[in-house]
Amino acid sequence: MSVKASEVDFDNLGFDYMDLPFRFRAYYRDGQWQEAGLTDDPNIHISEGSTILHYGQGSFEGLKAYRTKDGSINLFRPDENAKRMAKSCERLLMPTFPEDKFVDAVKQVVKANKDFVPAYGNGGTLYLRPYMVGVGGNIGVHPAKEYIFSIFAMPVGNYFKGGLTPTAFITSEYDRAAHKGTGANKVGGNYAASLFPGQFAHENGYSDCIYLDPVSHRKVEEVGSANFFGITKDNVFVTPKSPSILPSITKFSLLYLAKERLGLGTEQGDVYVDQFDRFKEAGACGTAAVISPIGSVTHEGNKHVFYSETEVGPVTKELYDTLTGIQFGDVEAPEGWIQKVDVD
Numbered sequence: 001m002s003v004k005a006s007e008v009d010f011d012n013l014g015f016d017y018m019d020l021p022f023r024f025r026a027y028y029r030d031g032q033w034q035e036a037g038l039t040d041d042p043n044i045h046i047s048e049g050s051t052i053l054h055y056g057q058g059s060f061e062g063l064k065a066y067r068t069k070d071g072s073i074n075l076f077r078p079d080e081n082a083k084r085m086a087k088s089c090e091r092l093l094m095p096t097f098p099e100d101k102f103v104d105a106v107k108q109v110v111k112a113n114k115d116f117v118p119a120y121g122n123g124g125t126l127y128l129r130p131y132m133v134g135v136g137g138n139i140g141v142h143p144a145k146e147y148i149f150s151i152f153a154m155p156v157g158n159y160f161k162g163g164l165t166p167t168a169f170i171t172s173e174y175d176r177a178a179h180k181g182t183g184a185n186k187v188g189g190n191y192a193a194s195l196f197p198g199q200f201a202h203e204n205g206y207s208d209c210i211y212l213d214p215v216s217h218r219k220v221e222e223v224g225s226a227n228f229f230g231i232t233k234d235n236v237f238v239t240p241k242s243p244s245i246l247p248s249i250t251k252f253s254l255l256y257l258a259k260e261r262l263g264l265g266t267e268q269g270d271v272y273v274d275q276f277d278r279f280k281e282a283g284a285c286g287t288a289a290v291i292s293p294i295g296s297v298t299h300e301g302n303k304h305v306f307y308s309e310t311e312v313g314p315v316t317k318e319l320y321d322t323l324t325g326i327q328f329g330d331v332e333a334p335e336g337w338i339q340k341v342d343v344d
């Protein structure tokens with residue numbers, strides 16, 4: 001049974017699965033996308049030979065719907081999620097789902113579940129999870145002939161427990177992705193590889209682990225399921241560049257906002273783990289993470305504290321206010337960043 005909006009505790013949302021009334025689903029057979037539409041069935045019924053089960057042939061996305069002050073609903077750059085998903089699909093030899101149909105399907109799911117978009121000012125959002133999986137009877141290591149594309153949704157609050165309060169991170173000796181592997185794509189294998197190091201970090205009291213580059217293990221790559229940024233002492237917004245980092249839509253948005261709205265310098269380049277001293281502030285950014293300040297990073301037993309372990313730094317806060325202001329409709333958005341969901 002799906003959950004009713006009246007049963008949801010909107011004031012205490014975490015980042016947890018909920019079975020909402022509707023999801024979008026489309027089937028790919030005989031070389032093309034076939035039937036598609038909303039369904040109330042939260043389960044998918046697939047062959048035991050499905051490539052997603054054995055060989056991880058699947059990709060996913062994450063984006064959010066935001067309730068604005070006037071009660072309308074905003075989507076933040078959903079076209080970018082469609083584009084990135086197409087790249088992930090191409091990397092795993094899967095068909096792509098057309099960008100316009102992707103955005104339309106997102107809107108259908110939000111509209112059908114509109115009562116689950118948290119109220120303006122509550123801090124919550126409706127998280128949308130598009131995914132595509134290879135299905136059908138297969139056994140050899142080959143791409144599937146059939147696929148399912150689906151989008152489900154759930155209201156969420158903070159991903160990292162601290163929200164805008166800084167939390168602690170630890171570097172991992174493990175890699176989530178290889179140098180020329182699939183790190184730049186949103187595919188399940190990267191996340192399966194991150195479960196063990198992530199659990200180690202949590203069990204030791206850290207919010208998550210920081211992955212270093214898989215070649216030299218000297219440069220910061222990802223902060224769990226989010227990108228890293230640092231603010232240098234002379235006000236440059238710096239974020240790592242590497243072929244094994246997921247190209248975060250939030251990160252690219254912040255690079256633009258840092259320069260155009262905050263007047264900061266911007267740089268995509270190497271972030272050496274033994275040169276954290278150049279930063280006065282640091283944070284993690286992503287759809288789920290939004291902007292989560294990094295209080296400290298522990299690396300090989302040494303703890304480096306950035307701005308503060310208890311208070312968000314002023315530049316991080318200004319970036320947060322600008323980004324979330326745009327997403328919730330309070331700050332003017334750069335052209336094309338916001339798409340409205342027509343909910344009558």
Ligand code: PLP
Nearest residue numbers: 225226227246248249250286287
């Ligand atoms: N890095 C990883 C590994 C992620 O899973 C995500 C989440 O999507 C991000 C970064 C942030 O990307 P985005 O800002 O597009 O959500």
Ligand code: COI
Nearest residue numbers: 062063225286287288289
């Ligand atoms: C997102 O930020 O949308 C993500 O996909 C992170 C997630 C793996 C929880």
